[in-house]
Amino acid sequence: MAKSLVEETKRITAQFEYTDDDVNRGVLEFLRQMNEGLQNDGTSLSQIPTYVTGVPNGTEKGLYMAVDLGGTNFRVCSVHLNGDSTFDLTYNKVAIPKELMVAKTSKELFGFLAKQIELFLKEHHEEHFEAHQRRRKSSKAPEGYETENLFQLGFTFSFPVQQFGINKGSLIRWTKGFDIPDAIGKDVCALLQEEIDLLHLPVKVAALVNDTVGTLMARSYAAPGKTSTLIGAIFGTGTNGAYVEKITNLQKSVDGDYNKSTGEMVINTEWGSFDNQLNVLPSTPYDKKLDQDSVNPGIQIFEKRVSGMFLGEIARLAILDLYEKPTLSLFKDANSNNNDGKATSRVGEGSGLFQQWGLDSSLMSIAVGDTTPDLSSLRKELESELQIRSASVEEAQAFKDIAYAIGRRAARLSAVALGSIVIQSGRLTETKDESVDIGADGSLVEYYPSFRDMIYEAFKIIKDIGAEGADRIKIGIAKDGSGVGAALIALVAANMEEEETKDTLAALKNATAQKLAGAIPSVGASTTLA
Ligand code: GLC
Numbered sequence: 001m002a003k004s005l006v007e008e009t010k011r012i013t014a015q016f017e018y019t020d021d022d023v024n025r026g027v028l029e030f031l032r033q034m035n036e037g038l039q040n041d042g043t044s045l046s047q048i049p050t051y052v053t054g055v056p057n058g059t060e061k062g063l064y065m066a067v068d069l070g071g072t073n074f075r076v077c078s079v080h081l082n083g084d085s086t087f088d089l090t091y092n093k094v095a096i097p098k099e100l101m102v103a104k105t106s107k108e109l110f111g112f113l114a115k116q117i118e119l120f121l122k123e124h125h126e127e128h129f130e131a132h133q134r135r136r137k138s139s140k141a142p143e144g145y146e147t148e149n150l151f152q153l154g155f156t157f158s159f160p161v162q163q164f165g166i167n168k169g170s171l172i173r174w175t176k177g178f179d180i181p182d183a184i185g186k187d188v189c190a191l192l193q194e195e196i197d198l199l200h201l202p203v204k205v206a207a208l209v210n211d212t213v214g215t216l217m218a219r220s221y222a223a224p225g226k227t228s229t230l231i232g233a234i235f236g237t238g239t240n241g242a243y244v245e246k247i248t249n250l251q252k253s254v255d256g257d258y259n260k261s262t263g264e265m266v267i268n269t270e271w272g273s274f275d276n277q278l279n280v281l282p283s284t285p286y287d288k289k290l291d292q293d294s295v296n297p298g299i300q301i302f303e304k305r306v307s308g309m310f311l312g313e314i315a316r317l318a319i320l321d322l323y324e325k326p327t328l329s330l331f332k333d334a335n336s337n338n339n340d341g342k343a344t345s346r347v348g349e350g351s352g353l354f355q356q357w358g359l360d361s362s363l364m365s366i367a368v369g370d371t372t373p374d375l376s377s378l379r380k381e382l383e384s385e386l387q388i389r390s391a392s393v394e395e396a397q398a399f400k401d402i403a404y405a406i407g408r409r410a411a412r413l414s415a416v417a418l419g420s421i422v423i424q425s426g427r428l429t430e431t432k433d434e435s436v437d438i439g440a441d442g443s444l445v446e447y448y449p450s451f452r453d454m455i456y457e458a459f460k461i462i463k464d465i466g467a468e469g470a471d472r473i474k475i476g477i478a479k480d481g482s483g484v485g486a487a488l489i490a491l492v493a494a495n496m497e498e499e500e501t502k503d504t505l506a507a508l509k510n511a512t513a514q515k516l517a518g519a520i521p522s523v524g525a526s527t528t529l530a
Contacts, residue, residue: 009398016405018409022282023458027420027464030045031423046160048162050265052265053262055216057221058221060488064154070158070176077089087487106180114195153204153206154489155486160172164256167493168256170187206497207489215441217232222478232481237443239444241269245425272306276301281302312361315403319398319402347388365443366381370400379393412458415459415462416458422436422473435473
Protein backbone atom coordinates (compact mmCIF):
# COMPACT_ATOMS: atom_id res chain seq x y z
CA MET A 1 0.00 0.00 0.00
CA ALA A 2 2.48 2.55 1.22
CA LYS A 3 4.73 1.86 -1.74
CA SER A 4 2.10 2.52 -4.33
CA LEU A 5 1.13 5.76 -2.58
CA VAL A 6 4.76 6.84 -2.88
CA GLU A 7 4.82 5.84 -6.54
CA GLU A 8 1.56 7.54 -7.36
CA THR A 9 2.68 10.70 -5.58
CA LYS A 10 5.84 10.65 -7.68
CA ARG A 11 3.76 10.26 -10.81
CA ILE A 12 1.88 13.40 -9.85
CA THR A 13 4.85 15.50 -8.77
CA ALA A 14 6.67 14.57 -12.00
CA GLN A 15 3.93 16.35 -13.93
CA PHE A 16 4.87 19.58 -12.17
CA GLU A 17 8.56 19.30 -13.10
CA TYR A 18 9.65 22.46 -14.88
CA THR A 19 13.10 21.69 -16.19
CA ASP A 20 16.04 24.00 -16.91
CA ASP A 21 15.26 23.71 -20.62
CA ASP A 22 11.66 24.66 -19.97
CA VAL A 23 12.84 27.75 -18.07
CA ASN A 24 15.04 28.87 -20.96
CA ARG A 25 12.31 28.23 -23.51
CA GLY A 26 9.94 30.20 -21.29
CA VAL A 27 12.33 33.17 -21.18
CA LEU A 28 12.63 33.34 -24.98
CA GLU A 29 8.87 33.30 -25.37
CA PHE A 30 8.36 35.82 -22.56
CA LEU A 31 10.78 38.23 -24.24
CA ARG A 32 8.98 37.72 -27.54
CA GLN A 33 5.56 38.39 -26.03
CA MET A 34 6.90 41.42 -24.11
CA ASN A 35 8.09 43.02 -27.29
CA GLU A 36 4.93 42.14 -29.14
CA GLY A 37 3.00 43.95 -26.37
CA LEU A 38 5.22 47.03 -26.69
CA GLN A 39 4.26 47.25 -30.34
CA ASN A 40 0.56 46.42 -30.50
CA ASP A 41 -2.60 46.59 -28.44
CA GLY A 42 -4.62 43.47 -27.71
CA THR A 43 -1.65 41.12 -27.23
CA SER A 44 -1.56 38.52 -24.48
CA LEU A 45 1.04 40.44 -22.44
CA SER A 46 -0.78 43.77 -22.38
CA GLN A 47 2.31 45.94 -21.59
CA ILE A 48 0.19 48.86 -20.39
CA PRO A 49 1.82 52.31 -20.35
CA THR A 50 1.21 53.82 -16.89
CA TYR A 51 2.13 57.47 -17.53
CA VAL A 52 4.56 57.21 -14.62
CA THR A 53 7.86 58.34 -16.06
CA GLY A 54 10.23 58.20 -13.15
CA VAL A 55 10.79 56.50 -9.84
CA PRO A 56 11.17 58.31 -6.50
CA ASN A 57 14.46 58.82 -4.72
CA GLY A 58 13.27 58.97 -1.11
CA THR A 59 13.09 62.74 -0.68
CA GLU A 60 9.39 63.08 -1.51
CA LYS A 61 7.22 64.72 1.18
CA GLY A 62 3.58 65.32 2.05
CA LEU A 63 0.29 63.81 3.23
CA TYR A 64 -1.66 61.74 0.73
CA MET A 65 -4.44 59.20 0.72
CA ALA A 66 -4.52 55.83 -0.94
CA VAL A 67 -7.10 53.09 -1.38
CA ASP A 68 -6.41 49.60 -2.52
CA LEU A 69 -8.79 47.25 -4.29
CA GLY A 70 -7.54 44.12 -5.89
CA GLY A 71 -7.14 41.24 -3.50
CA THR A 72 -9.08 39.85 -0.62
CA ASN A 73 -9.30 43.12 1.32
CA PHE A 74 -10.07 46.75 0.66
CA ARG A 75 -7.68 49.11 2.38
CA VAL A 76 -8.00 52.83 2.96
CA CYS A 77 -4.87 54.65 4.12
CA SER A 78 -3.35 58.01 4.65
CA VAL A 79 0.37 58.20 4.17
CA HIS A 80 2.72 60.79 5.49
CA LEU A 81 5.89 60.80 3.40
CA ASN A 82 8.67 62.17 5.56
CA GLY A 83 11.14 62.88 2.77
CA ASP A 84 13.90 60.70 4.24
CA SER A 85 12.85 57.33 2.81
CA THR A 86 10.50 56.81 5.75
CA PHE A 87 6.77 57.23 6.02
CA ASP A 88 3.92 56.95 8.53
CA LEU A 89 0.92 55.00 7.45
CA THR A 90 -2.54 54.83 9.00
CA TYR A 91 -5.00 52.37 7.55
CA ASN A 92 -8.32 50.59 7.85
CA LYS A 93 -8.87 47.23 6.25
CA VAL A 94 -12.14 45.42 5.48
CA ALA A 95 -12.72 42.12 3.75
CA ILE A 96 -14.54 42.66 0.47
CA PRO A 97 -17.94 40.99 0.79
CA LYS A 98 -17.99 38.07 -1.67
CA GLU A 99 -21.31 39.19 -3.17
CA LEU A 100 -19.80 42.57 -4.12
CA MET A 101 -17.10 40.83 -6.17
CA VAL A 102 -19.84 39.61 -8.49
CA ALA A 103 -22.32 42.48 -7.87
CA LYS A 104 -25.01 43.25 -10.45
CA THR A 105 -23.74 46.79 -11.02
CA SER A 106 -20.42 48.51 -10.51
CA LYS A 107 -22.24 51.18 -8.49
CA GLU A 108 -22.74 48.68 -5.67
CA LEU A 109 -19.01 48.02 -5.43
CA PHE A 110 -17.82 51.61 -5.88
CA GLY A 111 -20.50 52.94 -3.51
CA PHE A 112 -19.17 50.54 -0.89
CA LEU A 113 -15.61 51.76 -1.47
CA ALA A 114 -16.61 55.42 -1.10
CA LYS A 115 -18.43 54.57 2.12
CA GLN A 116 -15.23 53.02 3.51
CA ILE A 117 -13.33 56.21 2.61
CA GLU A 118 -15.93 58.23 4.52
CA LEU A 119 -15.62 56.00 7.59
CA PHE A 120 -11.84 56.27 7.46
CA LEU A 121 -11.89 60.06 7.23
CA LYS A 122 -14.31 60.32 10.13
CA GLU A 123 -12.16 58.03 12.23
CA HIS A 124 -8.67 59.31 11.41
CA HIS A 125 -9.01 62.78 9.92
CA GLU A 126 -12.06 64.12 11.65
CA GLU A 127 -10.88 67.72 11.77
CA HIS A 128 -10.18 67.85 8.07
CA PHE A 129 -13.47 66.13 7.36
CA GLU A 130 -15.58 68.47 9.49
CA ALA A 131 -13.87 71.64 8.33
CA HIS A 132 -14.64 70.53 4.82
CA GLN A 133 -18.29 69.81 5.60
CA ARG A 134 -18.58 73.30 7.19
CA ARG A 135 -17.00 74.93 4.15
CA ARG A 136 -19.33 73.07 1.83
CA LYS A 137 -22.36 74.34 3.70
CA SER A 138 -21.19 77.95 3.67
CA SER A 139 -19.60 78.01 0.22
CA LYS A 140 -21.41 79.47 -2.74
CA ALA A 141 -19.35 77.61 -5.30
CA PRO A 142 -21.35 74.86 -6.95
CA GLU A 143 -18.91 72.12 -5.98
CA GLY A 144 -18.63 73.69 -2.57
CA TYR A 145 -14.93 73.14 -2.14
CA GLU A 146 -11.59 74.40 -3.22
CA THR A 147 -9.15 72.03 -4.82
CA GLU A 148 -6.34 72.82 -2.42
CA ASN A 149 -8.39 71.51 0.48
CA LEU A 150 -8.81 68.13 -1.06
CA PHE A 151 -6.92 65.02 -0.18
CA GLN A 152 -5.11 63.77 -3.27
CA LEU A 153 -5.83 60.07 -3.47
CA GLY A 154 -3.93 57.32 -5.25
CA PHE A 155 -6.35 54.58 -6.31
CA THR A 156 -4.64 51.23 -6.38
CA PHE A 157 -6.88 49.19 -8.62
CA SER A 158 -5.15 45.93 -9.34
CA PHE A 159 -6.82 44.73 -12.49
CA PRO A 160 -5.92 45.21 -16.15
CA VAL A 161 -6.84 48.77 -17.07
CA GLN A 162 -6.12 50.57 -20.33
CA GLN A 163 -4.76 53.90 -19.09
CA PHE A 164 -5.38 57.20 -20.88
CA GLY A 165 -3.68 59.38 -18.36
CA ILE A 166 -2.33 59.29 -14.84
CA ASN A 167 -5.86 59.21 -13.36
CA LYS A 168 -7.89 57.83 -16.24
CA GLY A 169 -8.30 54.33 -17.49
CA SER A 170 -10.92 51.86 -18.58
CA LEU A 171 -11.22 48.34 -17.25
CA ILE A 172 -10.12 45.72 -19.78
CA ARG A 173 -11.24 42.65 -17.85
CA TRP A 174 -11.78 41.46 -14.32
CA THR A 175 -9.41 38.90 -12.78
CA LYS A 176 -9.05 37.05 -9.46
CA GLY A 177 -12.70 36.01 -9.16
CA PHE A 178 -14.26 39.48 -9.65
CA ASP A 179 -16.99 39.63 -12.29
CA ILE A 180 -19.16 42.75 -12.65
CA PRO A 181 -19.77 43.02 -16.40
CA ASP A 182 -21.11 46.59 -16.50
CA ALA A 183 -17.76 47.97 -15.32
CA ILE A 184 -15.88 46.70 -18.36
CA GLY A 185 -14.79 49.57 -20.59
CA LYS A 186 -15.62 52.22 -17.98
CA ASP A 187 -13.19 54.68 -16.40
CA VAL A 188 -12.73 53.27 -12.92
CA CYS A 189 -11.41 56.56 -11.50
CA ALA A 190 -14.56 58.34 -12.63
CA LEU A 191 -16.71 55.57 -11.11
CA LEU A 192 -14.99 56.07 -7.75
CA GLN A 193 -15.00 59.88 -7.95
CA GLU A 194 -18.76 59.88 -8.63
CA GLU A 195 -19.46 57.93 -5.47
CA ILE A 196 -17.02 60.08 -3.46
CA ASP A 197 -18.81 63.21 -4.67
CA LEU A 198 -22.20 61.80 -3.78
CA LEU A 199 -20.94 61.58 -0.20
CA HIS A 200 -19.37 65.08 -0.48
CA LEU A 201 -15.98 63.85 0.65
CA PRO A 202 -12.91 66.12 0.41
CA VAL A 203 -11.08 63.69 -1.85
CA LYS A 204 -9.81 63.85 -5.40
CA VAL A 205 -8.89 60.63 -7.22
CA ALA A 206 -5.55 61.91 -8.48
CA ALA A 207 -3.84 58.76 -9.70
CA LEU A 208 -4.70 55.31 -10.95
CA VAL A 209 -2.20 52.76 -9.75
CA ASN A 210 -1.68 49.08 -10.34
CA ASP A 211 -0.33 47.36 -7.20
CA THR A 212 2.84 46.35 -9.06
CA VAL A 213 3.53 49.98 -9.98
CA GLY A 214 2.89 50.97 -6.36
CA THR A 215 5.32 48.29 -5.23
CA LEU A 216 7.97 49.56 -7.63
CA MET A 217 7.52 53.12 -6.35
CA ALA A 218 7.47 52.09 -2.70
CA ARG A 219 10.66 50.05 -3.06
CA SER A 220 12.36 52.91 -4.85
CA TYR A 221 11.33 55.37 -2.15
CA ALA A 222 12.33 53.20 0.79
CA ALA A 223 15.54 51.74 -0.55
CA PRO A 224 17.12 54.31 -2.78
CA GLY A 225 20.44 52.76 -3.65
CA LYS A 226 23.05 53.47 -6.22
CA THR A 227 20.74 52.17 -8.92
CA SER A 228 17.00 52.71 -8.99
CA THR A 229 14.55 49.85 -8.72
CA LEU A 230 13.74 48.09 -11.99
CA ILE A 231 10.73 45.89 -11.20
CA GLY A 232 7.77 45.86 -8.82
CA ALA A 233 6.23 42.39 -8.60
CA ILE A 234 3.30 40.83 -6.81
CA PHE A 235 3.12 37.16 -5.91
CA GLY A 236 -0.06 37.11 -3.85
CA THR A 237 -3.70 36.37 -4.67
CA GLY A 238 -2.73 37.25 -8.25
CA THR A 239 0.63 37.77 -9.88
CA ASN A 240 1.93 40.58 -12.05
CA GLY A 241 4.91 42.85 -12.59
CA ALA A 242 5.67 46.42 -13.65
CA TYR A 243 9.05 47.65 -14.81
CA VAL A 244 10.89 50.69 -16.12
CA GLU A 245 11.09 50.60 -19.93
CA LYS A 246 12.93 52.87 -22.34
CA ILE A 247 10.42 55.02 -24.21
CA THR A 248 12.20 54.23 -27.48
CA ASN A 249 11.15 50.59 -27.07
CA LEU A 250 7.51 51.57 -26.58
CA GLN A 251 6.35 51.61 -30.16
CA LYS A 252 2.57 51.46 -29.86
CA SER A 253 0.83 54.81 -29.60
CA VAL A 254 0.37 56.37 -26.17
CA ASP A 255 -2.49 58.87 -25.95
CA GLY A 256 -2.34 62.05 -23.92
CA ASP A 257 0.43 63.91 -22.20
CA TYR A 258 3.36 62.57 -20.27
CA ASN A 259 6.77 63.78 -19.32
CA LYS A 260 9.21 62.65 -22.00
CA SER A 261 12.32 64.10 -20.41
CA THR A 262 13.31 60.99 -18.47
CA GLY A 263 13.22 58.79 -21.57
CA GLU A 264 11.51 56.10 -19.51
CA MET A 265 8.07 54.93 -18.58
CA VAL A 266 6.81 52.35 -16.12
CA ILE A 267 5.00 49.56 -17.97
CA ASN A 268 2.42 47.32 -16.32
CA THR A 269 3.04 43.99 -18.04
CA GLU A 270 -0.10 42.16 -16.81
CA TRP A 271 2.03 39.04 -16.99
CA GLY A 272 -0.82 37.03 -15.45
CA SER A 273 -1.95 36.62 -19.05
CA PHE A 274 1.47 35.63 -20.37
CA ASP A 275 1.08 32.87 -22.96
CA ASN A 276 -2.69 32.48 -22.81
CA GLN A 277 -2.19 30.65 -26.09
CA LEU A 278 -0.11 27.97 -24.29
CA ASN A 279 2.88 28.11 -26.62
CA VAL A 280 5.27 27.15 -23.84
CA LEU A 281 3.45 27.02 -20.51
CA PRO A 282 3.07 23.62 -18.85
CA SER A 283 -0.43 22.20 -18.60
CA THR A 284 -1.34 19.26 -16.41
CA PRO A 285 -4.87 17.81 -16.31
CA TYR A 286 -5.29 19.70 -13.02
CA ASP A 287 -4.38 23.03 -14.62
CA LYS A 288 -6.88 22.33 -17.38
CA LYS A 289 -9.69 21.46 -15.01
CA LEU A 290 -9.02 24.53 -12.87
CA ASP A 291 -9.19 26.76 -15.93
CA GLN A 292 -12.35 25.18 -17.32
CA ASP A 293 -14.16 25.61 -14.02
CA SER A 294 -12.99 29.21 -13.47
CA VAL A 295 -14.99 32.40 -14.18
CA ASN A 296 -12.55 33.33 -16.96
CA PRO A 297 -11.47 30.22 -18.89
CA GLY A 298 -8.64 30.77 -21.35
CA ILE A 299 -7.24 33.88 -19.73
CA GLN A 300 -4.78 34.65 -16.91
CA ILE A 301 -3.20 31.31 -17.79
CA PHE A 302 0.21 32.17 -16.29
CA GLU A 303 -1.42 33.53 -13.11
CA LYS A 304 -3.39 30.29 -12.79
CA ARG A 305 -0.10 28.41 -12.46
CA VAL A 306 1.67 30.85 -10.20
CA SER A 307 -0.45 32.81 -7.75
CA GLY A 308 -1.89 32.14 -4.33
CA MET A 309 -5.49 32.16 -5.43
CA PHE A 310 -4.89 29.13 -7.65
CA LEU A 311 -2.09 27.02 -6.16
CA GLY A 312 -4.36 25.60 -3.46
CA GLU A 313 -6.92 24.61 -6.08
CA ILE A 314 -4.32 22.86 -8.23
CA ALA A 315 -3.17 20.95 -5.14
CA ARG A 316 -6.75 20.09 -4.20
CA LEU A 317 -7.44 18.65 -7.65
CA ALA A 318 -4.24 16.60 -7.61
CA ILE A 319 -4.85 15.27 -4.11
CA LEU A 320 -8.48 14.52 -4.87
CA ASP A 321 -7.30 12.52 -7.87
CA LEU A 322 -5.15 10.37 -5.58
CA TYR A 323 -7.89 10.12 -2.98
CA GLU A 324 -10.40 8.87 -5.54
CA LYS A 325 -8.18 6.07 -6.83
CA PRO A 326 -9.86 2.90 -5.55
CA THR A 327 -6.57 1.01 -5.43
CA LEU A 328 -4.88 3.65 -3.30
CA SER A 329 -5.32 4.40 0.34
CA LEU A 330 -4.77 8.12 0.69
CA PHE A 331 -6.60 9.49 3.72
CA LYS A 332 -8.63 6.31 4.11
CA ASP A 333 -5.92 3.98 5.30
CA ALA A 334 -6.93 1.37 7.84
CA ASN A 335 -3.38 0.01 7.88
CA SER A 336 -1.63 3.23 8.53
CA ASN A 337 0.88 2.20 11.12
CA ASN A 338 2.29 5.52 12.02
CA ASN A 339 -0.66 7.55 13.11
CA ASP A 340 -1.20 8.13 16.79
CA GLY A 341 -3.72 5.67 18.09
CA LYS A 342 -3.47 3.54 14.94
CA ALA A 343 -6.81 4.87 13.76
CA THR A 344 -8.07 4.74 10.18
CA SER A 345 -7.50 8.04 8.48
CA ARG A 346 -10.61 9.56 6.93
CA VAL A 347 -11.95 12.76 5.45
CA GLY A 348 -15.05 14.49 6.84
CA GLU A 349 -17.91 14.91 4.39
CA GLY A 350 -17.85 18.70 4.57
CA SER A 351 -14.11 18.83 3.87
CA GLY A 352 -12.78 21.53 1.57
CA LEU A 353 -11.11 18.71 -0.34
CA PHE A 354 -14.47 18.14 -2.00
CA GLN A 355 -15.22 21.79 -2.77
CA GLN A 356 -13.89 24.11 -5.46
CA TRP A 357 -11.40 26.54 -3.86
CA GLY A 358 -11.71 24.49 -0.68
CA LEU A 359 -7.97 24.21 -0.10
CA ASP A 360 -6.31 27.47 0.90
CA SER A 361 -2.79 27.97 -0.45
CA SER A 362 -1.61 28.90 3.04
CA LEU A 363 -1.93 25.20 3.92
CA MET A 364 0.68 24.48 1.27
CA SER A 365 3.09 26.89 2.96
CA ILE A 366 2.49 25.09 6.23
CA ALA A 367 3.03 21.69 4.58
CA VAL A 368 6.29 22.68 2.94
CA GLY A 369 7.47 24.46 6.07
CA ASP A 370 6.89 21.47 8.35
CA THR A 371 10.29 19.88 8.84
CA THR A 372 9.43 17.81 11.90
CA PRO A 373 10.11 14.08 11.37
CA ASP A 374 6.50 13.10 12.02
CA LEU A 375 5.00 16.14 10.20
CA SER A 376 3.02 16.89 13.32
CA SER A 377 2.03 20.49 12.55
CA LEU A 378 0.88 19.58 9.05
CA ARG A 379 -1.20 16.69 10.34
CA LYS A 380 -2.84 18.98 12.89
CA GLU A 381 -3.63 21.53 10.19
CA LEU A 382 -4.99 18.86 7.85
CA GLU A 383 -7.39 17.97 10.63
CA SER A 384 -8.47 21.50 11.51
CA GLU A 385 -8.47 22.98 8.01
CA LEU A 386 -9.58 20.06 5.85
CA GLN A 387 -11.24 17.65 8.27
CA ILE A 388 -8.64 15.04 7.35
CA ARG A 389 -8.58 12.96 10.52
CA SER A 390 -5.78 10.73 11.75
CA ALA A 391 -3.60 11.17 8.69
CA SER A 392 -0.49 9.01 8.78
CA VAL A 393 3.00 10.36 8.24
CA GLU A 394 3.07 8.78 4.77
CA GLU A 395 -0.17 10.46 3.81
CA ALA A 396 0.96 13.82 5.14
CA GLN A 397 4.22 13.30 3.26
CA ALA A 398 2.28 12.76 0.01
CA PHE A 399 0.44 16.03 0.64
CA LYS A 400 3.70 17.82 1.37
CA ASP A 401 5.43 16.47 -1.77
CA ILE A 402 2.59 17.62 -3.98
CA ALA A 403 2.48 21.06 -2.33
CA TYR A 404 6.24 21.38 -2.81
CA ALA A 405 6.15 20.40 -6.49
CA ILE A 406 3.38 22.88 -7.30
CA GLY A 407 5.12 25.69 -5.37
CA ARG A 408 8.45 24.95 -7.02
CA ARG A 409 6.95 25.10 -10.49
CA ALA A 410 5.34 28.43 -9.55
CA ALA A 411 8.67 29.83 -8.34
CA ARG A 412 10.48 28.74 -11.51
CA LEU A 413 7.77 30.27 -13.66
CA SER A 414 8.14 33.47 -11.63
CA ALA A 415 11.86 33.40 -12.42
CA VAL A 416 10.97 33.26 -16.13
CA ALA A 417 8.99 36.49 -15.82
CA LEU A 418 11.49 38.34 -13.62
CA GLY A 419 14.55 37.03 -15.48
CA SER A 420 13.13 38.04 -18.87
CA ILE A 421 12.54 41.60 -17.69
CA VAL A 422 16.04 41.83 -16.27
CA ILE A 423 17.40 40.70 -19.63
CA GLN A 424 15.12 43.09 -21.56
CA SER A 425 16.33 46.03 -19.43
CA GLY A 426 19.94 45.43 -20.40
CA ARG A 427 21.02 46.38 -16.88
CA LEU A 428 23.23 43.32 -16.40
CA THR A 429 25.27 44.15 -19.47
CA GLU A 430 25.16 47.96 -19.38
CA THR A 431 27.11 48.05 -16.12
CA LYS A 432 29.67 45.64 -14.79
CA ASP A 433 28.83 45.22 -11.17
CA GLU A 434 25.78 47.29 -10.25
CA SER A 435 22.92 45.35 -8.73
CA VAL A 436 19.50 45.09 -10.32
CA ASP A 437 16.82 45.85 -7.76
CA ILE A 438 13.40 44.19 -7.57
CA GLY A 439 10.67 45.02 -5.04
CA ALA A 440 8.25 42.17 -4.37
CA ASP A 441 5.18 41.72 -2.24
CA GLY A 442 2.48 39.13 -1.65
CA SER A 443 1.77 36.08 0.44
CA LEU A 444 3.83 33.70 -1.68
CA VAL A 445 7.13 35.58 -1.49
CA GLU A 446 6.45 36.32 2.13
CA TYR A 447 5.25 32.97 3.45
CA TYR A 448 5.87 30.13 1.02
CA PRO A 449 9.11 28.60 2.30
CA SER A 450 12.10 29.20 0.02
CA PHE A 451 10.04 30.80 -2.76
CA ARG A 452 12.77 33.37 -3.34
CA ASP A 453 15.55 30.77 -3.10
CA MET A 454 13.86 28.71 -5.79
CA ILE A 455 13.61 31.81 -7.99
CA TYR A 456 17.34 32.45 -7.58
CA GLU A 457 18.14 28.82 -8.33
CA ALA A 458 16.29 29.21 -11.63
CA PHE A 459 17.93 32.59 -12.42
CA LYS A 460 21.31 30.84 -12.36
CA ILE A 461 20.41 28.48 -15.16
CA ILE A 462 18.96 31.18 -17.42
CA LYS A 463 21.44 31.54 -20.28
CA ASP A 464 21.70 35.33 -20.30
CA ILE A 465 21.86 35.62 -16.51
CA GLY A 466 23.99 32.79 -15.13
CA ALA A 467 25.34 32.48 -11.60
CA GLU A 468 27.14 35.82 -11.68
CA GLY A 469 24.13 37.66 -13.00
CA ALA A 470 21.88 35.97 -10.44
CA ASP A 471 24.16 37.29 -7.67
CA ARG A 472 23.61 40.83 -8.86
CA ILE A 473 19.81 40.59 -8.80
CA LYS A 474 18.36 41.71 -5.46
CA ILE A 475 14.78 40.81 -4.64
CA GLY A 476 13.63 42.76 -1.59
CA ILE A 477 10.27 42.62 0.08
CA ALA A 478 8.43 45.92 -0.43
CA LYS A 479 5.59 46.10 2.06
CA ASP A 480 2.70 48.47 1.65
CA GLY A 481 3.41 49.17 -1.99
CA SER A 482 -0.22 49.71 -2.70
CA GLY A 483 -0.42 52.33 0.06
CA VAL A 484 2.89 54.16 -0.07
CA GLY A 485 3.38 53.60 -3.78
CA ALA A 486 -0.07 54.94 -4.57
CA ALA A 487 0.61 58.00 -2.38
CA LEU A 488 3.83 58.59 -4.30
CA ILE A 489 2.02 58.48 -7.61
CA ALA A 490 -0.67 60.84 -6.26
CA LEU A 491 2.22 63.17 -5.48
CA VAL A 492 3.61 62.85 -9.00
CA ALA A 493 0.11 63.52 -10.36
CA ALA A 494 -0.33 66.59 -8.16
CA ASN A 495 3.03 67.91 -9.36
CA MET A 496 2.06 67.25 -12.95
CA GLU A 497 -1.14 69.19 -12.43
CA GLU A 498 0.77 72.07 -10.89
CA GLU A 499 3.11 72.09 -13.87
CA GLU A 500 0.13 72.03 -16.21
CA THR A 501 -1.48 74.94 -14.36
CA LYS A 502 1.80 76.82 -14.57
CA ASP A 503 2.01 76.01 -18.27
CA THR A 504 -1.58 77.11 -18.85
CA LEU A 505 -0.96 80.33 -16.93
CA ALA A 506 2.23 80.93 -18.87
CA ALA A 507 0.39 80.24 -22.14
CA LEU A 508 -2.40 82.60 -21.13
CA LYS A 509 0.12 85.28 -20.21
CA ASN A 510 1.82 84.75 -23.50
CA ALA A 511 -1.39 84.93 -25.46
CA THR A 512 -2.48 88.11 -23.66
CA ALA A 513 0.93 89.66 -24.20
CA GLN A 514 0.74 88.79 -27.89
CA LYS A 515 -2.75 90.25 -28.16
CA LEU A 516 -1.61 93.43 -26.47
CA ALA A 517 1.45 93.54 -28.65
CA GLY A 518 -0.80 93.14 -31.71
CA ALA A 519 -3.02 96.02 -30.58
CA ILE A 520 -0.21 98.39 -29.72
CA PRO A 521 2.84 97.40 -31.76
CA SER A 522 5.84 97.82 -29.53
CA VAL A 523 8.68 99.98 -30.59
CA GLY A 524 11.07 98.08 -32.73
CA ALA A 525 8.73 95.13 -33.18
CA SER A 526 9.15 93.59 -36.54
CA THR A 527 6.02 93.06 -38.56
CA THR A 528 7.70 91.38 -41.46
CA LEU A 529 7.34 87.64 -41.76
CA ALA A 530 10.42 86.05 -43.21
C1 GLC B 1 -3.99 40.32 -11.37
C2 GLC B 1 -4.35 41.68 -11.95
C3 GLC B 1 -3.17 42.61 -11.93
C4 GLC B 1 -2.57 42.66 -10.53
C5 GLC B 1 -2.24 41.26 -10.04
C6 GLC B 1 -1.68 41.25 -8.62
O1 GLC B 1 -3.08 39.71 -12.22
O2 GLC B 1 -4.84 41.51 -13.27
O3 GLC B 1 -3.54 43.90 -12.36
O4 GLC B 1 -1.42 43.45 -10.54
O5 GLC B 1 -3.41 40.46 -10.08
O6 GLC B 1 -2.57 41.75 -7.70
